[in-house]
Amino acid sequence: MKKRIHQIDLFRKYPHEVQEELFQNLIHTAKATEWGRKYGYADINSIQEFQERVPISAYEQLYPYIERTLKGERNLLWPSKVEWFAKSSGTTNARSKFIPVTPESLEDCHYKGGKDLLSIYVNLYPESKLFKGKGLSIGGSHRPSEFNPNISCGDVSAVIMQNLPIWAEAMRTPPLKVALMDKWEEKIEKMVEVTVPENVTSLSGVPTWTYVLLKRILEVTGKNNILEVWPNLELFAHGAVAFGPYRQLFRELIPSDKMNYLEIYSASEGFFGIQDQRDTEDEMLLMLDYGVYYEFIPAGQFNEEQPKALTLDQVELGKNYALVISTNAGLWRYKLGDTVRFTSLSPYRIKISGRTKHFINAFGEEVIVENAEVAVTQACKETGAIIYNFTAAPVYMESGKRGGHEWLIEFEKEPDSLERFTQVLDNTLREINSDYDAKREKDIALQAPIVHAVPHGTFIGWLRKKGKLGGQHKVPRLSNTREYLEEIMALV
Known part of the structure; x- marks a missing residue:
């Protein structure tokens, strides 16, 4: 973990060099894919050429390639075999989105984010006893794709859990057969049953659903607060919605000044940010070595068909930007739909400010x-x-x-x-x-x-x-x- 903190310090210090190297690696890896051949990745030598040739895309523009990948075709957006898709409908879409999860994005983005969360946390709180107990996370579910039985689709949390290494699975609760249940009400009851006896030291998840579980635990056990159930609980890693409106709610459930909260920024498309300082609500370090190359659309251009996206070295403090990402899952200049505001440029820290459609x-x-x-x-x-x-x-x-x-x-x-x-x-x-x-x-x-x-x-x-x-x-x-x-x- 100390070694990883040193690596994080390197991209804090050399952010543009890290992003440039990552960009070159993405382009080189994908040059022989159908997408890479279409846009001439083999002779793209600069970010400027990349921006001139490759259009900014919403999900709808990438979907024809994604659908073919779902049906089993290979080497379309990314050369690796894709056997998993994160099914995401966000908050509004009735029609689900299927986001490819490649071996590289799983290992170098989603898992790396989880490991970095632990590294950063114990670096901030060296007195932590986190590893003496288990981490509780609320996952989704997955099932075979309707297009291809050899491909599975589900919530990104389910995709991650299903592929966890044995050592990581041993550190978490509930067991997979419970965590991946697809009927929510039944899952909650089973989670209460199997997690209450555990020594839970950390929680991770969306505040709204985590609260539902904790409230049900108190109803079933008759306890007054969660520390009477899990006295060694010390961390809640939360994301998906801003925590500000929920802070007092969790203080009442977990009445302890020793309880710590860390914001994370993860989505079906990748893992992007981790709070790296104590007591900085909702402010996160932008993680620059996860196989994600970042661009930023300034406010006022969100709805333009082809806005001029800025690179990391061009952003300014306090302004709203829509995130555009190119990733090791084969998402190229993809409009994520989230907006962020920079709170620091050295190192690069962000707050999520909203959604381009919300x-x-x-x-x-x-x-x-x-x-x-x-x-x-x-x-x-x-x-x-x-x-x-x-x-x-x-x-x-x-x-x-x-x-x-x-x-x-x-x-x-x-x-x-x-x-x-x-x-x-x-x-x-x-x-x-x-x-x-x-x-x-x-x-x-x-x-x-x-x-x-x-x-x-x-x-x-x-x-x-x-x-x-x-x-x-x-x-x-x-x-x-x-x-x-x-x-x-x-x-x-």
Whole structure:
């Protein structure tokens, strides 16, 4: 682990050289693939030539190659044999995406990320006793592809677990036969049964689903908090959604100043960031030697067909960028859909600021997910509230009425006043977003937000109805249409 920290320090110190070398390796490896021949990878000598020749692609542009790979064809996007696909529907797509997981991406990206998480953690907390117990992770499930029985598809967590080396499998709980169950409610009950007797020292997963499991453990055991079940618990490695709104929720479940939290940035497409400092909420080191070459689309160009993407040496602090990746899984100049903001350029650290398709801009207010999460966290802090989940959408202008935003919030602990919660939410948005503030000035374009407290189980009910319980599925925080909000409201 100390050796790996030295390697991480090297890419902190020489980020551009590491990315340049990685880029050359990707291009060289893929030059004889069908994609590589199409775009002349054999004689690409610079990143500039790469950007001029190879278009930026959404999933839809790569899908014809992915579909053929699913059916068993080889050497299309990447030369290695592909036997696993991460099935991802994100938060909104009804149609699943199938992301190739090559041996290289599994070993040099996903597994490397997991090992680096442990290396960074024990480097930050050398007094850790993490390895005296087991790590609990909530996985998804996988099954043979409908295209080819020799190829398996599933949540990326399931793909990773199924391929773990024996030493890693021995360090985790629950066993595979439980972790990979596909019926969520049955899985939760079985996980409670088999994990409670274990000495669990770490948790990893999506905060929303981890909370569901921990709450069920307390119901079954009759304990007051999780430390009465697992007294040696010391780490929760979390990702997929910002942790700010959930921090107080987990403090109540795990009431200890010795409990540590680390943010990670992983997705079906790869593992991208790890929090490498103590007490820096949501800020992560961009991992530069995982077989992923990064480019960044500036805000304002997100929806252009062929925007001008910047390289790492061209980014600026505090600005929003959409991530574009080229990877050792054969994703070439692929628009990931996430937006990030740089908090440091030496070394390169990022915060996830949202999704390119998740925002509210019905009236020019340009509210992004990060704005919403900061405002909700502040409103909870000032009113004593604790939330489980939320979503928001516009209220459109009609018959001379002003527009606005409508919020659905499922509270674990109600605010002392919903009216005051709404006021703090609104005021915080005005403080951190000048466009929103301008539209709210004297209610010129936007009226005050409308906030509904929805019953417990509302969001899980919506996910259940859409067949998205467990795994990495999550509720869209913001939408520029009312589709999701009205679907959820219909269940109330």
